[in-house]
Amino acid sequence: MLHKIINLTVRDVRFPTSLEQHGSDAMHSDPDYSAAYVVLDTDCGLKGFGLTFTLGKGTEIALSRNGPFSPFKHTSSGVFTACVFLSEDQMLKEGYPAYTTSCAWLGYPDQQLKQLCTDALKSGWTKFKVKVGADLEDDVRRCRLIRQMIGPNNTLMIDANQRWDVDEAISWVSKLAEVKPLWIEEPTSPDDILGHATIAKALAPLGIGVATGEQCHNRVMFKQLLQASALQFVQIDSCRLGSVNENLAVLLMAHKFQVPVCPHAGGVGLCELVQHLILFDYICVSANLSNRMCEYVDHLHEHFANPVVIQDAHYMPPKDPGYSCEMLESSVKRHQFPEGDVWKLHQNK
């Protein structure tokens, strides 16, 4: 059954997340989470949806006609992807384990951290990520606070968003070892494979792994990170890598090297997209949940037609057809940049 694509629309959708410091980290002090959003119409009424996550200005590159981060790559896969992933009973019952990044963005004051931890613990969360890397004393205080809140048996990860040089990363993270982080994420330039390997080797005796991959642009970079033992957690990103196929290549390589995949998510729609990939990884590739979990950030889901379903800190498998990235038309209209109501209002302030 062949259908024809009869129309496509591309829109620049931006959410003013910087206003409340959601998404703030050591590299991005005021990001507006955004998406280049594509809709394909076919002659049979079926639609395809695709998006690429950006921090706003990046959308202008994504939407340049031949941009390397083209959302078109993702769109066509949306029409047929979902049906593959819905077979496994265990996932349907229990879901895929998740961790939360929503409690500890860098720009949140301590009182807010505490409140968010308390709420998250009540909702069943057991794994927490803290942003670090701007100021060491501040990091020690905040990490201690979180560890105190979540107790010794829950999991804590830290994320520096590329802020350090190699030696700096080793000494800085060593000083945070007391809070027993499972991993340090993006300790240095995401291109520095050998630097990550040096860091991983130095931190191994402290029981701290290296996690990276959200800025990793192709399978060749992941191949080397694995070959060099430069990472202990593979963080694929559904939008950074070009297409589902490139992600699948990385899943297979990670399996060969027996390194767990813990996808990057959050942003705009990344949770919606990557849940498909991580369920595929479990059902078809790794069949293993040890040290595996998918990132979750609790915002902007309300703009999607089929938002992720989180139950007891697990991603529940999506049951709707598609790649879960259809946005609500009302949301797109309001947030379209620069003509949507949200941005007109913002500019008039």
Place this chain on the structure above:
Amino acid sequence: MLHKIINLTVRDVRFPTSLEQHGSDAMHSDPDYSAAYVVLDTDCGLKGFGLTFTLGKGTEIALSRNGPFSPFKHTSSGVFTACVFLSEDQMLKEGYPAYTTSCAWLGYPDQQLKQLCTDALKSGWTKFKVKVGADLEDDVRRCRLIRQMIGPNNTLMIDANQRWDVDEAISWVSKLAEVKPLWIEEPTSPDDILGHATIAKALAPLGIGVATGEQCHNRVMFKQLLQASALQFVQIDSCRLGSVNENLAVLLMAHKFQVPVCPHAGGVGLCELVQHLILFDYICVSANLSNRMCEYVDHLHEHFANPVVIQDAHYMPPKDPGYSCEMLESSVKRHQFPEGDVWKLHQNK
């Protein structure tokens, strides 16, 4: 003396080089050499010129407002750069050694290769690069032909433009060892540092070095290539790396590792730009000409206000102020895409 920038213009300039197979290699069968071209006007009449080389469609990315390859990075340096480089007597008298890529593009028939070699030898060229990587038998024939034409004492390099996997590169190049190439350029994915290291190690006993760098996007990648002994020739590119500063960082690292720098050039204006960097390298950093030479491709220079001067296969130091990338207004007008006469004519065919 502070001056104000009062205007800037950006234009998409493309040359239909694919018509005659200039620039054809194992990855690019029909490139149209192009540039995103920027002119800054100041309130004192001084102008700044900048460009980024592309293969046509890439200009659309370069010109997206926040593109990673923005030509603006290069423009401001043009106003003050030239005065630094004009001090050394030796360079003024002898120039900087060059090699030619103009004789052996992949799409040229044998008769044309022969004629071009004959002409180049007459003009004093002693170093020649041959494109390879599409078909092994064809490569053997063409490389033998060139070696025969240039004799045993001249230098021959081969360039695969990323066509191979790691093992394939080793076996393919081994079969070309009989023509005694000085280097194999871009044997595999430009991101594959560890792959290049494997290739370099395997080819060292054959006396063949690995050259790469024209697709290398930052100093972090070059740092690793040097750390891993993955290359024996550093090929900086004046447009790929962001700004003069990033290039200088690579020159300094190459000096630390004692690896010669042999810049990538050709394209549109790359020879004009990179001659400044390589003269700086000689005069201020390496002070060494052993195994050092700058690529030269003999086309599109006629469109520049101050084209490179080649004498006896050497780059003669530029004596005009600036970064040598001002284009002739008549050339820009004719080649502006898609409205220039050259492209209107082309589309009407």
